[in-house]
Amino acid sequence: MKLLARTACLCLALALTWADSPEDHASAAPDRCVEGFELDAATVNEEGIPYFFQGDYLFKGFHGNADLANETFPELDEHHHLGHVDAAFRMHYEDNPDHDHLFLFLDHTVFSYYQHKLEDGFPKNISEVFPGIPDHLDAAVECPKPECDEDSVIFLKGNKIYQYHVATKAVNEKEFSSMPNCTAAFRFMEHYYCFHGHMFSKFDPTTGDVHGRYPKEARDYFTRCSKFSEESDHVERERCSRVHLDAITSDNAGNMYAFRGEISQQYCF
Ligand SMILES: *[C@@H]1O[C@H](CO)[C@@H](O)[C@H](O)[C@H]1NC(C)=O
Numbered sequence: 256m257k258l259l260a261r262t263a264c265l266c267l268a269l270a271l272t273w274a275d276s277p278e279d280h281a282s283a284a285p286d287r288c289v290e291g292f293e294l295d296a297a298t299v300n301e302e303g304i305p306y307f308f309q310g311d312y313l314f315k316g317f318h319g320n321a322d323l324a325n326e327t328f329p330e331l332d333e334h335h336h337l338g339h340v341d342a343a344f345r346m347h348y349e350d351n352p353d354h355d356h357l358f359l360f361l362d363h364t365v366f367s368y369y370q371h372k373l374e375d376g377f378p379k380n381i382s383e384v385f386p387g388i389p390d391h392l393d394a395a396v397e398c399p400k401p402e403c404d405e406d407s408v409i410f411l412k413g414n415k416i417y418q419y420h421v422a423t424k425a426v427n428e429k430e431f432s433s434m435p436n437c438t439a440a441f442r443f444m445e446h447y448y449c450f451h452g453h454m455f456s457k458f459d460p461t462t463g464d465v466h467g468r469y470p471k472e473a474r475d476y477f478t479r480c481s482k483f484s485e486e487s488d489h490v491e492r493e494r495c496s497r498v499h500l501d502a503i504t505s506d507n508a509g510n511m512y513a514f515r516g517e518i519s520q521q522y523c524f
């Protein structure tokens with residue numbers, strides 16, 4: 256029964272009661288605690304730290320202010336006509352030559368970063384690096400076996416999805432009719448999230464099915480803010496607010512864990 260599953264579930268964003276950081280906000284930088292998230296792209300970096308792209312800005316982790324994305328990825332600026340980051344994912348397949356590379360997609364181009372440096376020859380056209388994948392993507396997310404039938408990257412554009420098999424480069428095109436069009440997709444704790452507007456939905460990467468009570472307000476789950484939106488679920492928040500997380504880390508498989516005292520627990524969104 257659902258209630259049981261939910262009680263067992265520790266919600267990261269809701270866990271924290273500490274106040275907003277007092278640091279000054281850059282004037283034009285979005286404040287995710289006030290305005291919420293409206294993401295263009297989301298991924299984890301090589302160290303498993305979540306990166307959330309919004310306009311010219313990049314939020315690192317679950318709290319704190321945004322930085323200009325070009326401070327972390329200066330080369331994006333040399334191609335400013337390309338606009339914002341459309342999609343991002345981390346290749347995380349040990350037998351792949353691009354293991355732990357971070358791929359950022361802008362218009363028809365793709366940037367590959369490894370250990371915080373742009374790889375030689377990049378940016379390249381998407382069609383060159385990921386044949387069969389269209390330009391102007393909405394979202395991208397890695398999908399390892401067995402969550403997908405093969406180690407894959409899922410590219411999303413409109414209501415089309417392109418499952419790209421990293422070993423064979425074969426592309427499987429599908430339609431996820433039950434899922435909203437995503438502006439960003441994010442794999443976290445072996446779950447898959449589609450962001451749309453200020454909201455997100457958890458989806459099955461093989462079918463696009465959304466189970467459970469979605470969409471939910473992204474800010475309430477993917478940020479640690481002291482304030483929560485009016486619409487958020489008070490009961491769920493209350494239950495989760497008893498949980499205190501001391502640290503978050505990720506393992507080699509890219510899974511993330513929250514630590515409470517000496518006990519590590521997975522939590523859900
Ligand atoms: C980053 O982008 C901002 C806004 O577009 C610009 O003013 C700034 O000069 C850029 N910084 C770097 C390091 O390129």
Ligand SMILES: *[C@@H]1O[C@H](CO)[C@@H](O)[C@H](O)[C@H]1NC(C)=O
Pocket residue numbers: 363380383
């Ligand atoms: C990349 O794509 C652009 C626009 O589609 C095209 O003009 C250019 O020739 C392509 N470059 C390469 C190296 O294929």
Ligand SMILES: *[C@@H]1O[C@H](CO)[C@@H](O)[C@H](O)[C@H]1NC(C)=O
Pocket residue numbers: 412413414415436
């Ligand atoms: C989703 O994308 C498709 C194009 O692939 C478009 O026709 C449709 O209107 C979009 N749906 C919404 C709700 O924006």
